[in-house]
Amino acid sequence: MKTKLCTIAMASALALSYAQEELSDLVELVKDIYPGTTSSNPIGLTEFNGKAYFAATGEGTGVELYVSDGESDGTTLLMDINPGAASSNPSGFVEFDGKLYFKADDGTNGAELWVTDGTLSGTQLFFDINDGSSSSNPSDFVVLGDKMVFEATTAAAGTELWVTDGTVGGTKLLDDIQQGINGSSLQLRPQYKIGDDTVIFTANDGVNGQSLYGTDGTEGGTVLLQNLTTDGSAESSIISRPLETFNDKIFFTLASELWVTDGTTSGTRLVQEGVSVGSASRVSSYELGGRTLFFGTRTNEEVDNLWETDGTLSGTKVVFDGLENTEANRGASSTFGIGFGPVINDKISLLVDNGVGVNIWVTDGDDIEQLIDTTFTWVLSVKPSRSGDSAWFLIKNDTALELWVSDYTPSNTQKVATFPEGISTSVGESVVLDDELALFTVSTPEYGVELWKMEFPRTRTRSPTRSPTTSFDRSPTRTPTSLRPDVPDFQAPENSSSAPLVSVGLATVLVLTAGALILA
Secondary structure (H helix, E strand, C coil), X not given: CCCECCCCCCCCXXXXXXXXXXXXXXXXXXXXXXXXXXXXXXXXXXXXCCEEEEEEEECCCEEEEXXXXXXXXXXXXXXXXXXXXXXXXXXXXXXXXXXXXEEEECCCCCEEEEEXXXXXXXXXXXXXXXXXXXXXXXXXXXXXXXXXXXXXXXXXXXXXXXEECCCCCCCEEEECCCCCCCCCCCXXXXXXXXXXXXXXXXXXXXXXXXXXXXXXXXXXXXXEEEECCCCCCCCCCCCCCCCEECXXXXXXXXXXXXXEECCCCCCCEEEEXXXXXCCCCCCCCCEECCEEEEEEEEXXXXXXXXXXXXXXXXXXXXXXXXXXXXXXXXXXXXXXEEEEEEEECCEEEEEEECCCCEXXXXXXXXXXXXXXXXXXXXXXXXXXXXXXXXXXXXXXXXXXXXXXXECCCHHHEEEEEECCCCCCCCCCCEEEEECCEEEEEEXXXXXXXXXXXXXXXXXXXXXCCCCXXXXXXXXXXXXXXXXXXXXXXXXXXXXXXXXXXXXXXXXXXXXXXXXXXXXX
């Protein structure tokens, strides 16, 4: 029987209208895959040809490959790859060449590269890269045009860069960056992709230490872009996080230096000294109107500001100095920037730590306002509809998990449903199947961690019930052409270029899906 959630009354300060639908009809359990309170723990939710593919635990089958169209009858075990109670643990799903590739262990060949076309007969081992029962553990798949690069391990080369063109004969070692069996300590990530045919990554060739590389997936197409260390050791500064901008550049930091690369040696250069990228800028997307937004700090400062950059010294500056009235409001927190939500209606959402909890703000890059007049315990997920005209937030409060929908105007932002008490904050994957349907996972006392769905509400815009508010004094010093205050370019100290390069740690971020956030 279909399980539905209770209708939530509309907050008086918000006005979101729905056509014919009751709010309680928008969210429901898809299927209790592992019956009872035992969790099936769906993980790796990936859309392929209008359906979601994922790994889940079934009764007596272990962790295996499942598929769902959002209906109970259409949510089934696709294949028990490792037959019986043992698990194949499928992961790393990526669409390439009209099929879905992933890693799985059939119990005989180890964890190797598998492929499916969405049918049982079309689900099979693609290539046993590390021959025999030993695993190659393929991972971090990045599609570059008609090729896909990834990491894989063999006894002869260690963990190195591999490539496939979708054929067994075209699946091969691309570059043995550190010769021999040790491997090159690759850090290949899909979010480091530039355009359609280049990805940057870090690796250690055993001579230069950890360095920045770029590849287009062709033989001889891997180039050394920048040595990230000063002493040749692999423990010094590495790429901290990408800032997606214009889809043709990626920004990264070395200690307190902001750099940019377009994937070429000549296009890899220092942008500005004396600025460090903050914790949330690893998460995409946050390119807005031709400018890249990121959270960062100046040298000798402790609290993040919201910055913008166009890749030039003069175009790299603070947009907003802070999102709270006083430093004390943040308590012991030294970072206000937690994350970015997707771009909706030419605005982007900001998740902000106020020292007590998390606020949600929106900005068009010139003006800024608080979207919801509430401080939440945490914002677990921010996900756009496929049409891109609304976003949904999975939000944790002290006692409950809430689902909100917004077009980034306060008047069209509404709590859709509240889940029962006892929701876990450690889960929350999600995937959008079409303009009106998303699947996600939560833990409830009645079912454990299972697969749920939400139909995006159909909305009609209403006039705001109040004027937008900000926490900034915007008294202009001249006749403004925009609402953004003039902020002078930051000039780094003269000796900052000689500062040692030290490791810049990544924030511990669990990504629900692309664009979705959890900060652990």
